[in-house]
Amino acid sequence: MNKTRASGRTVGGLRTLSLQAPAVTLLLMWMLVPLGMTLWFSFQRYNLLMPGMTGFAGLENYQYLFTDPALWSAMGTTLLLVGWVLAITVVGGTLLAVLFQQEFAGRGIARVLAISPFFVMPTVSALVWKNMMMHPSNGVLSWVAESFGLPAVDWFSSLPLTSIIIIVAWQWLPFALLILLTAMQSLDEDQVEAARMDGAGPVAIFFFITLPHLKRAISVVIMIEMIFLLTIFAEIFVTTSGGPGLATTNLAYLIYIRALLDFDVGMASAGGVVAIVLANIVAIFLVRMVARNLED
Amino acid sequence: MTTARTKQPGTQSAAVPLTTRPSLLASAGVRKLGLTVLGWSVACVIFFPIFWMVLTGFKTEAAAIADPSLIFSPTLESYQEVHDRTGYASFAINSVVVAFGSTLLALLIAIPSAYSMAFLPTRRTKGTLLWMLSTKMLPPVGVLMPIYLIFRDVGLLDTRTGLIIVYTLMNLPIVVWMLYTFFKDMPKDILEAGRMDGASTLQEVLFLLMPLTLPGIASTGLLSVILSWNEAFWSLNLTSSNAAPLTAYIASFSSPEGLFWAKLSAASTMAIAPILVLGWMTQKQMVRGLTFGAVK
Numbered sequence: 334m335n336k337t338r339a340s341g342r343t344v345g346g347l348r349t350l351s352l353q354a355p356a357v358t359l360l361l362m363w364m365l366v367p368l369g370m371t372l373w374f375s376f377q378r379y380n381l382l383m384p385g386m387t388g389f390a391g392l393e394n395y396q397y398l399f400t401d402p403a404l405w406s407a408m409g410t411t412l413l414l415v416g417w418v419l420a421i422t423v424v425g426g427t428l429l430a431v432l433f434q435q436e437f438a439g440r441g442i443a444r445v446l447a448i449s450p451f452f453v454m455p456t457v458s459a460l461v462w463k464n465m466m467m468h469p470s471n472g473v474l475s476w477v478a479e480s481f482g483l484p485a486v487d488w489f490s491s492l493p494l495t496s497i498i499i500i501v502a503w504q505w506l507p508f509a510l511l512i513l514l515t516a517m518q519s520l521d522e523d524q525v526e527a528a529r530m531d532g533a534g535p536v537a538i539f540f541f542i543t544l545p546h547l548k549r550a551i552s553v554v555i556m557i558e559m560i561f562l563l564t565i566f567a568e569i570f571v572t573t574s575g576g577p578g579l580a581t582t583n584l585a586y587l588i589y590i591r592a593l594l595d596f597d598v599g600m601a602s603a604g605g606v607v608a609i610v611l612a613n614i615v616a617i618f619l620v621r622m623v624a625r626n627l628e629d
Numbered sequence: 630m631t632t633a634r635t636k637q638p639g640t641q642s643a644a645v646p647l648t649t650r651p652s653l654l655a656s657a658g659v660r661k662l663g664l665t666v667l668g669w670s671v672a673c674v675i676f677f678p679i680f681w682m683v684l685t686g687f688k689t690e691a692a693a694i695a696d697p698s699l700i701f702s703p704t705l706e707s708y709q710e711v712h713d714r715t716g717y718a719s720f721a722i723n724s725v726v727v728a729f730g731s732t733l734l735a736l737l738i739a740i741p742s743a744y745s746m747a748f749l750p751t752r753r754t755k756g757t758l759l760w761m762l763s764t765k766m767l768p769p770v771g772v773l774m775p776i777y778l779i780f781r782d783v784g785l786l787d788t789r790t791g792l793i794i795v796y797t798l799m800n801l802p803i804v805v806w807m808l809y810t811f812f813k814d815m816p817k818d819i820l821e822a823g824r825m826d827g828a829s830t831l832q833e834v835l836f837l838l839m840p841l842t843l844p845g846i847a848s849t850g851l852l853s854v855i856l857s858w859n860e861a862f863w864s865l866n867l868t869s870s871n872a873a874p875l876t877a878y879i880a881s882f883s884s885p886e887g888l889f890w891a892k893l894s895a896a897s898t899m900a901i902a903p904i905l906v907l908g909w910m911t912q913k914q915m916v917r918g919l920t921f922g923a924v925k
Contacts, residue, residue: 348830349754352745355738356805357757363798364764367772367779374774429671437665443672445909449679452908454859456879457897461682463883464890465693473681476697506675508919515916516924553923564768567861567876571883585770585862592774593866601774609771616766620759626923627755 374602381596394603406579407587414583415562421502426509434517451507455567462500463572493573493580500568509554516550556619563612584608686894693890707895720878726789727874728857731796732850739804744834747812761802762921769862789872796857804853807918811845848914851907858904875900
């Protein structure tokens with residue numbers, strides 16, 4: 334990769350610097366300044382509603398944070414949300430990618446319909462689902478349930494987290510489908526044909542050819558989704574506001590409550606640090622995968 | 630469309646692959662028919678909430694909350710009211726200004742950077758690219774407090790400028806990466822030839838690189854527009870009335886007091902329609918940007 338023109342080396346060094354300077358400087362500031370401030374605040378006693386009480390707090394904020402049952406509940410909710418959405422979108426996305434890879438009439442349009450939810454803004458999807466789909470008496474889902482003679486479900490009061498999971502999964506399933514469908518294009522058709530000639534059934538072909546081929550794309554999907562799903566916010570904000578109780582308060586929403594409802598800068602920042610650490614654990618793996626890809 | 634009853638074909642799904650052995654023409658026909666039915670059913674189920682939303686937008690409020698029905702007399706009443714009473718236009722203008730403003734800015738900063746990474750790589754290029762990717766992993770909630778306080782102190786809260794700055798920086802890593810993968814696909818000889826003829830770097834970029842990679846630059850820009858348009862964490866937390874884009878405006882329908890489904894639907898339809906069309910147009914190229922080139 335570095336074996337460029339000999340002349341590009343020396344002159345290139347300077348030119349590279351000046352060409353990249355704006356992007357690099359801005360991103361560096363965007364990263365370091367808020368990050369530094371979050372870290373700093375997390376060790377401070379700093380509440381916007383109590384202007385008098387400021388000063389170094391040591392580990393106090395963290396101590397409060399980690400002994401607060403709300404944090405552990407929020408962590409659990411975050412895990413459940415991320416885990417379920419990942420499971421649904423990855424398994425569903427893989428199956429759908431296989432389906433939409435087959436030739437059938439109007440495949441192009443069907444594909445476009447199936448990936449559409451990804452382009453719908455989160456506030457719209459959440460409100461459309463909450464009202465028109467999941468409303469206990471007038472929603473489409475309760476109407477379907479009733480026409481099958483089943484009792485209607487009051488989604489957001491009896492199954493709040495499940496409802497959020499369904500909405501978020503609906504938004505991200507198309508993402509998985511889109512990525513995996515793209516990865517499928519490079520699947521060697523001859524290999525599939527050869528396997529079929531040898532008498533391999535569709536199930537065997539799926540498990541021994543398709544799935545191994547999609548392995549890398551699937552891990553990319555998992556990691557990118559994880560980064561976004563760890564901090565799902567708008568869907569919760571417009572539907573449940575984290576409730577009932579703390580039932581749908583994930584880490585992102587808890588930090589929001591501490592930050593912009595309680596105005597407790599110190600606590601919110603400590604929570605922010607926890608979120609950053611969690612996201613970074615995922616990020617390390619993703620960056621490594623992309624790095625490996627950059628080599629070839 | 631009998632989208633509401635698409636459950637039935639699902640039961641056939643298990644049977645389809647088993648009955649397909651493409652030895653006979655007839656069975657190939659059956660297979661294709663089965664796949665068509667299955668593929669379209671799945672696509673319609675996934676698309677249904679969007680379809681239903683568009684439909685509800687053309688109903689009266691009374692018809693919107695009545696039992697789900699495909700038969701009604703369409704009206705533009707809700708569109709009219711959304712336009713007249715809620716000031717939809719000003720929010721739409723905010724969305725357009727912020728999405729396109731931040732995209733133009735991001736492209737302007739990213740093009741020189743991606744150019745130098747693709748054509749003048751040094752030993753640090755790979756590291757820089759990966760570092761840029763890692764800034765994207767910083768969860769927004771982690772830096773909510775510092776950004777909020779900085780914006781409050783410099784008067785950027787609830788301004789379009791503020792949102793443009795945040796969105797530019799938010800999308801910059803993706804824009805650089807995506808442009809980089811497009812630039813790298815371009816044969817180097819052409820630029821080389823231009824340089825032989827005495828073209829300066831600026832001329833090289835303006836008259837050779839940009840025209841030749843215009844489709845790539847365009848789809849990068851479109852992805853950035855889509856991501857900014859649909860962004861709902863910063864828009865909900867940093868704007869209130871003046872600079873609120875459509876994501877925040879739609880969130881205002883979440884108040885539990887009134888059930889204005891028809892108006893919500895009409896507003897939502899207008900808010901997502903342009904982006905949905907852009908998304909359909911660029912779905913293939915978008916994968917590069919969304920996966921940082923890991924899946925092409």
